[in-house]
Amino acid sequence: xxxxxxxxxxxxxxxxxxxxxxxxxxxxxxxxxxxxxxxxxxxxxxxxxxxxxxxxxxxxxxxxxxxxxxxxxxxxxxxxxxxxxxxxxxxxxxxxxxxxxxxxxxxxxxxxxxxxxxxxxxxxxxxxxxxxxxxxxxxxxxxxxxxxxxxxxxxxxxxxxxxxxxxxxxxxxxxxxxxxxxxxxxxxxxxxxxxxxxxxxxxxxxxxxxxxxxxxxxxxxxxxxxxxxxxxxxxxxxxxxxxxxxxxxxxxxxxxxxxxxxxxxxxxxxxxxxxxxxxxxxxxxxxxxxxxxxxxxxxxxxxxxxxxxxxxxxxxxxxxxxxxxxxxxxxxxxxxxxxxxxxxxxxxxxxxxxxxxxxxxxxxxxxxxxxxxxxxxxxxxxxxxxxxxxxxxxxxxxxxxxxxxxxxxxxxxxxxxxxxxxxxxxxxxxxxxxxxxxxxxxxxxxxxxxxxxxxxxxxxxxxxxxxxxxxxxxxxxxxxxxxxxxxxxxxxxxxxxxxxxxxxxxxxxxxxxxxxxxxxxxxxxxxxxxxxxxxxxxxxxxxxxxxxxxxxxxxxxxxxxxxxxxxxxxxxxxxxxxxxxxxxxxxxxxxxxxxxxxxxxxxxxxxxxxxxxxxxxxxxxxxxxxxxxxxxxxxxxxxxxxxxxxxxxxxxxxxxxxxxxxxxxxxxxxxxxxxxxx
Numbered sequence: 100x101x102x103x104x105x106x107x108x109x110x111x112x113x114x115x116x117x118x119x120x121x122x123x124x125x126x127x128x129x130x131x132x133x134x135x136x137x138x139x140x141x142x143x144x145x146x147x148x149x150x151x152x153x154x155x156x157x158x159x160x161x162x163x164x165x166x167x168x169x170x171x172x173x174x175x176x177x178x179x180x181x182x183x184x185x186x187x188x189x190x191x192x193x194x195x196x197x198x199x200x201x202x203x204x205x206x207x208x209x210x211x212x213x214x215x216x217x218x219x220x221x222x223x224x225x226x227x228x229x230x231x232x233x234x235x236x237x238x239x240x241x242x243x244x245x246x247x248x249x250x251x252x253x254x255x256x257x258x259x260x261x262x263x264x265x266x267x268x269x270x271x272x273x274x275x276x277x278x279x280x281x282x283x284x285x286x287x288x289x290x291x292x293x294x295x296x297x298x299x300x301x302x303x304x305x306x307x308x309x310x311x312x313x314x315x316x317x318x319x320x321x322x323x324x325x326x327x328x329x330x331x332x333x334x335x336x337x338x339x340x341x342x343x344x345x346x347x348x349x350x351x352x353x354x355x356x357x358x359x360x361x362x363x364x365x366x367x368x369x370x371x372x373x374x375x376x377x378x379x380x381x382x383x384x385x386x387x388x389x390x391x392x393x394x395x396x397x398x399x400x401x402x403x404x405x406x407x408x409x410x411x412x413x414x415x416x417x418x419x420x421x422x423x424x425x426x427x428x429x430x431x432x433x434x435x436x437x438x439x440x441x442x443x444x445x446x447x448x449x450x451x452x453x454x455x456x457x458x459x460x461x462x463x464x465x466x467x468x469x470x471x472x473x474x475x476x477x478x479x480x481x482x483x484x485x486x487x488x489x490x491x492x493x494x495x496x497x498x499x500x501x502x503x504x505x506x507x508x509x510x511x512x513x514x515x516x517x518x519x520x521x522x523x524x525x526x527x528x529x530x531x532x533x534x535x536x537x538x539x540x541x542x543x544x545x546x547x548x549x550x551x552x553x554x555x556x557x558x559x560x561x562x563x564x565x566x567x568x569x570x571x572x573x574x575x576x577x578x579x580x581x582x583x584x585x586x587x588x589x590x591x592x593x594x595x596x597x598x599x600x601x602x603x604x605x606x607x608x609x610x611x612x613x614x615x616x617x618x619x620x621x622x623x624x625x626x627x628x629x630x631x632x633x634x635x636x637x638x639x640x641x642x643x644x645x646x647x648x649x650x651x652x653x654x655x656x657x658x659x660x661x662x663x664x665x666x667x668x669x670x671x672x673x674x675x676x677x678x679x680x681x682x683x684x685x686x687x688x689x690x691x692x693x694x695x696x697x698x699x700x701x702x703x704x705x706x707x708x709x710x711x712x713x714x715x716x717x718x719x720x721x722x723x724x725x726x727x728x729x730x731x732x733x734x735x736x737x738x739x740x741x742x743x744x745x746x747x748x749x750x751x752x753x754x755x756x757x758x759x760x761x762x763x764x765x766x767x768x769x770x771x772x773x774x775x776x777x
Contacts, residue, residue: 102265104142104158104223105298106231108151108273109259109283115348117240117254118146128237129153132230137162138223145312147351149283152312158264162220169194171212174203187212224264228271231262235273249274259283263298284308285352287402309352309402318347321398324355325383328396332357335386336396342377349381350400357385358410362393364421367428368509374499375420382417427494436489436510444491449561449606453488456553459604460484464549466600470591473541476519483523483546486511490524504528530580533628537587544588551577556598559615560605578619582626585649594619594647616647627656634659637770658721659770662729669777671732675766678735678759679773681744687767691760697751702741703758706734710762721769728766735759 126144133139138159145152171177171190178187183198191198194214204213235253243252251274260278262269271278281292282301288308295301302312311317321343325336334357346353364372369384369391376382376395385394397413399406442454450456461484468475490496490507499506508525512518519542526543527550529536538544555577558564565574585592598612605611620639624632638655639647662668698704710731718724744759746752766772 100160101157102160103263103298104153104155104227104265105261105263105301106153106227107259107261107282107301108231108235108257109149109261110151110253110257111255112148113146113255113348114240115148115345117242118348119344121238121240122146125151125238129234132234132237136226136230137165137220138230146314146348147310147312148349149351150312158223160223160264162223162226164220165218167216167218169214170204170206171201171214174210174212177212190214224267224269227262227264227269228273231271232273247275259292261295261301263295263301266297284310285402311352314347317350317353318343321346321353321355324353325396328355328357333387334392334394337373337384337386339377339383342381342383346381346398350398352400352402354399354401354406355383355396356399356406356410356413357394357396358382358414358417359394360414360417360421364425365391365393367421367424368506370502370505371424371428371495371499372421374502375424376417378499378501379420380413380417382413423498424495427498431490431493431495431506431510432513434493435514436486436507436516437492438485438489440492441488447557447561447563450557453491456557457484457488459557460487460549460553462604463553463601464545466597467545467548467552467590467592471541471545475541475545479517479520479523480542480545482516483520483542484549486516486520487524487527487546487550530583532576533579533625537584541588541590544584544590548581548584548590548592551581552597552601553604555581556601556605556611556615559611559618562611564614564618574618575622575625578622579625582619582623582649582653586653589650592649594649596646619647623652623656627660630656630660631663631775633774633776634663634770637772637774640771640774654721655769658725659772659775661722662725663775663777667729671729672772672775672777674732674735674739675729675763676773677739678763679771681756682760682763685756685760687760687764687771691757691764693757693761694750694754697754699751700741702734702738703755706731706738706762707758709734710758714761714765725766725769728762731762735762 126142129142129144130139133142140155140158142153142155142158145154169190171193172186176186177184177190187201188198190212191201191214194201194216196214200214202213203210205211206213236251238254240254243254244256245252246256253274257274257276259281260271260273260276261280261282262271262278263280268278268280280295282295282304283289283291284293284304285308293304293308295304305312311320322338325338328334329336372391373384376384380395380397382395382397385392385396395413395417397410399409401409403409438454438457441457442452444453445451446453446456461481464480464484465477468477468480486507487504488507490503490510493506493510495506496503504525504527508521511521511524519540522540523538523543523546526538526540527546529538529543529547538547554572555574558572558574563572565572570576581592584590595612595616598615623635623639624630627635635656638652638659693707695704695707698707713724713727713731716727718727738759742755744752744755746755
């Protein structure tokens with residue numbers, strides 16, 4: 100039989116961020132509990148700041164009966180000369196019966212010990228308490244707390260519990276709270292508990308009590324109200340999706356309101372105002388004609404007809420925040436950009452202070468600048484490297500750490516530094532993620548590369564190597580950034596050569612070059628999202644002495660990826676894989692000498708002539724070169740049809756291997772295509 104099931108767990112206000120981090124797992128964990136108890140069915144999960152709700156329109160009132168089967172050891176092992184062995188008695192004990200109740204069955208072609216029993220299903224009402232407790236305790240919100248006399252902890256104290264199956268209350272207890280037919284509506288509407296007569300009555304109560312139970316509905320109502328405010332006031336509200344998720348999570352009856360702040364605060368950089376509003380107050384910034392204006396939108400959870408007091412209160416709370424920020428900003432401008440003090444800040448044991456890191460980064464930057472074909476202004480580069488970390492000593496960055504780099508940019512411009520230097524300071528941390536922008540100028544690119552390379556090499560030189568999911572210094576992201584920047588700005592960066600050039604800057608007590616090379620190779624897939632990983636490996640994992648020339652690797656990966664996507668490659672692949680199998684014991688870099696005098700038929704002569712023509716032709720791109728090499732497929736197939744490669748005559752056999760070897764060696768110089776999986 101199927102009945103509706105409502106599970107409501109009432110809590111004190113849930114913090115939004117931990118809830119949202121666990122959100123994707125909450126339903127999965129309830130599914131796991133349902134599956135374990137053979138009660139799987141469709142359900143919906145809802146949340147407000149004061150409740151977690153599971154809603155089954157149809158729920159089994161009883162588990163299905165089932166047959167439980169056990170298979171034991173083969174009979175020939177379990178019974179010796181008609182006498183049960185310890186293995187037989189052990190199997191019976193596992194099944195919970197005497198040995199004389201054990202039977203036999205066939206499994207895997209052998210006769211084995213066997214036992215089966217009918218397990219009657221239990222009433223859902225009997226096990227729901229255990230199921231809900233298992234689910235709640237499986238949720239991971241990070242920090243948790245204990246309250247009252249409870250020894251167990253949860254993200255916030257549980258205050259009420261409402262579990263109704265059909266028309267009946269399910270009697271259970273959770274964290275010392277007993278289930279009851281009660282719920283709580285919006286506090287301003289009614290502070291105490293409300294009696295719930297039925298599941299249908301529950302949903303009606305919440306609606307009448309100004310609780311919008313449905314997150315998607317709350318989100319939609321907020322966005323609709325935003326659109327109305329924009330139309331009414333001719334403004335644009337910047338919608339940060341993460342912030343919107345938070346606001347949805349902390350409101351039961353959301354009402355967006357437009358507030359204002361003193362226009363004098365617009366002296367601050369826009370990012371400072373926006374960060375202060377978002378991080379501290381969860382306000383949405385407002386723009387007009389593309390510029391930030393002295394207004395904000397707050398999403399209120401209040402119930403009232405006149406929201407003027409709510410708006411005034413939020414304006415009053417924001418004012419001191421912005422006043423502090425303006426004070427920091429003006430103070431920082433008075434002091435100017437300076438790295439004084441960074442000599443006292445330890446970057447990492449074994450790598451010295453931040454001041455010492457800056458000096459290393461300057462050397463790295465000059466080395467990279469000398470690799471480029473651009474006319475880099477070395478004075479501007481040195482200035483940018485010198486000032487890149489200066490804002491770490493500012494009061495503003497001390498308060499808003501996420502603005503480092505950006506504040507350096509604003510201070511640099513205000514203090515008369517060149518636009519190129521200021522932009523390089525701002526873009527030093529780019530890219531910050533997979534979809535992030537890259538540094539916009541060559542100067543910025545070199546600054547960003549130098550900072551990342553110094554951190555990467557430095558950390559490996561003292562043995563701080565990422566393991567598993569642990570990567571506290573974001574070295575994986577740094578490698579992805581280095582590759583993307585070098586490719587985008589066509590900087591001829593060779594990891595292998597650069598590590599050697601810069602070796603004197605780092606501790607010499609560890610052999611770290613090979614570890615960095617391996618780490619970079621492993622991270623290439625992250626820089627080429629969407630490219631078949633086996634294509635990347637075919638380019639870089641051919642031998643132990645691969646040179647990590649970023650631009651050359653990029654050319655090869657893109658060329659092989661383009662060719663591999665063509666229909667002709669699939670057809671040619673089997674032929675060239677056959678070639679690679681023939682040459683599996685040959686070194687591809689040794690050179691293959693072919694003696695035309697040893698050819699015995701036209702299949703050899705024609706293949707050699709065409710292959711030599713392809714090899715000796717200069718192509719504009721690697722794609723064209725690979726195309727021409729793969730076009731030899733028909734001649735290779737004819738060669739295999741008419742020629743015995745493993746001839747009895749050793750000289751002829753060696754010559755024929757050399758013929759196919761000279762072709763595959765040309766492909767191998769780009770990629771070892773036998774490693775590609777289609």
